[in-house]
Amino acid sequence: MQHVTQVELLKRTLALVEQGVSDCVEAPSALPVDVYLNEERYRRERDEVLRCEPLLVARSSEIAPGHFITRDLLAPLLLTRDEQGRLRGFLNVCKHRGTQLVGEVAGRNRVFVCPYHAWAYNPDGQLRGIPHGYGFEGIDRACLNLTEVPVAERFGAVWARHSEGPALDLDTFFGEQILADFDSFALDSHVLFDPQDIRRPVNWKLTIDTFLENYHVAKAHQATIDHLFWPNLGLFDRFGRHIRNYYVKRNLREILDQPERDWDLRRHGNLLYFLWPNTLVLVEPDHIAFSTVFPDGPQATRVLGHTLLPEEPATEKALRYFQKNNAILYSALEEDFALAARVQKGIQAGAAGQLWHGRFEQALRWFHQGLDEALGDARVEVMKPKSTPQVG
Incomplete structure (x- = not known):
């Protein structure tokens, strides 16, 4: 002080x-x-x-570049950091039938595959693939990406909102x-x-x-x-x-x-x-x-x-x-x-x-x-x- x-x-x-x-x-x-x-x-x-408010969900040091962590708090969260250090947050929920997508607490980034029907997502939240995709023709694929939530870092910590909203102004x-x-x-x-x-x-x-x-x-x-x-x-x-x-x-x-x-x-x-x-x-x-x-x-x-x-x-x-x-x-x-x-x-x-x-x-x-x-x-x-x- x-x-x-x-x-x-x-x-x-x-x-x-x-x-x-x-x-x-x-x-x-x-x-x-x-x-x-x-x-x-x-x-x-x-x-x-x-x-609806920024909540402390992790220390920044817990998410190394190229890695992810999950947190099951007021909503299930998936936090990923790319190799360049950019942090992103998502609801850890597959958009098909609402299954928790990633079960591990932490690990290296990868293609995340839903354990229910094998829908696949990239670490940036983008939908990568749907098995037997012809059954979902007519659905805008953009609405099937993971739901992104705003995250920001301050005081060596990660602050996240547990729902969609504007960028955090800490x-x-x-x-x-x-x-x-x-x-x-x-x-x-x-x-x-x-x-x-x-x-x-x-x-x-x-x-x-x-x-x-x-x-x-x-x-x-x-x-x-x-x-x-x-x-x-x-x-x-x-x-x-x-x-x-x-x-x-x-x-x-x-x-x-x-x-x-x-x-x-x-x-x-x-x-x-x-x-x-x-x-x-x-x-x-x-x-x-x-x-x-x-x-x-x-x-x-x-x-x-x-x-x-x-x-x-x-x-x-x-x-x-x-x-x-x-x-x-x-x-x-x-x-x-x-x-x-x-x-x-x-x-x-x-x-x-x-x-x-x-x-x-x-x-x-x-x-x-x-x-x-x-x-x-x-x-x-x-x-x-x-x-x-x-x-x-």
Whole structure:
């Protein structure tokens, strides 16, 4: 991150320490529990939001020139890169009878032959051949090519839309501040470490909710990460529908003995980015963890996670260090999943019609407001701030 931004955020943090409060908005808010339970709402989130936005689906390094990978996410995807490095994305579906075309996870480009009736496609999505083609005379062959979906690369990652649409404009999508922050992390040169594929029986939004506030850390993470963090102290900034949180560590006061030129934001807290609509990025002092959250049905979540390291661990000691760090991260995530499952049961019991967001849980409000705006369905209710009594 640019040093001027680091200094600005750390000064804001020190001011909050002096006040003894976290960053807050003007009033609490409430959210109806049916946004987690209603199946029609889930289908609209999937079809009208998640399938229509750029989603992180792979690291660029996973697709070498002349190779392909497949991803079975909100739709089956086939991603190919030609020998010149051009990346293309398709729905991994044969146009004849809708069969999944390519079954392998990855491999070298080739003519892709459907396992059902042997229709054949080139890696550029063009239909190559139809056995007994006379049976399909009169059909425009252009409409039988694979359905292409827009893809683009940024931050060393592949972003894809899960449906047809215009080319992705990631500069506009992320905006100036997110681009500045992430470009400063130099992610293109990082290496992939410890990919994860986790499925749990909770609504996908409950999974994201657990990342977006640190109010729960003191109680829920006593055994894992609580000792590292200042109780319920954070900064929260919104950039369009993207969110940047800064969760402060207990070593913050060390900077009081340092000149500003030596201040290091990542040493004294963790940055947590929510990249609309479903990617969470945890920036730690010497590595960065990505978690992309997909609904796996109305009441189920799939999290694709991976860690980025500045370089391959050069020694066994370095390897054990990063393995230990990830073990702590995923242990904390399992604690969050366990609590999310308890929330799921609680809201299904009908004990209350709404859940509450405190003034320092504003990132939760922003996330759900973003979904409301995208769906044209305002469900977040912001409480009116209490007026201060006038004296005299």
